[in-house]
């Protein structure tokens with residue numbers, strides 16, 4: 001658990017109930033009387049601003065969920081493409097008989113579609129949950145990293 005972004009009902013973090021400001025409209029991303037609905041509403045809990053949020057600004061509708069599409073190959077014989085979505089998500093972990101820890105984060109889903117000639121396309125789909133702390137670490141570690149300076153390349157074996 002990271003103290004920075006953890007909110008316990010035993011020791012509520014006052015900053016956890018304040019939604020961040022939308023960088024499109026300048027208002028908080030949740031409505032004034034936002035609902036932190038979740039499956040533990042009847043339990044002792046102090047849900048943070050992001051509980052029940054679907055990733056869209058509730059004032060202007062800007063969608064913070066991410067969608068990315070990449071054509072890997074588009075020749076006369078094949079079409080290979082990858083579609084990536086990153087959507088706000090939570091993952092619950094039971095840590096005793098009646099207590100849970102809810103990890104905030106995103107679900108990353110990648111679908112890779114292959115179509116050769118006029119065959120029916122086939123798709124491979126993978127999903128993974130990435131916690132907010134893991135995202136923060138990855139973003140900081142990748143800043144100015146040579147990993148992001150990599151190139152793709154092709155090969156002709158005839």
Ligand SMILES: [Zn+2]
Nearest residue numbers: 022025057060
């Ligand atoms: Zn907005």
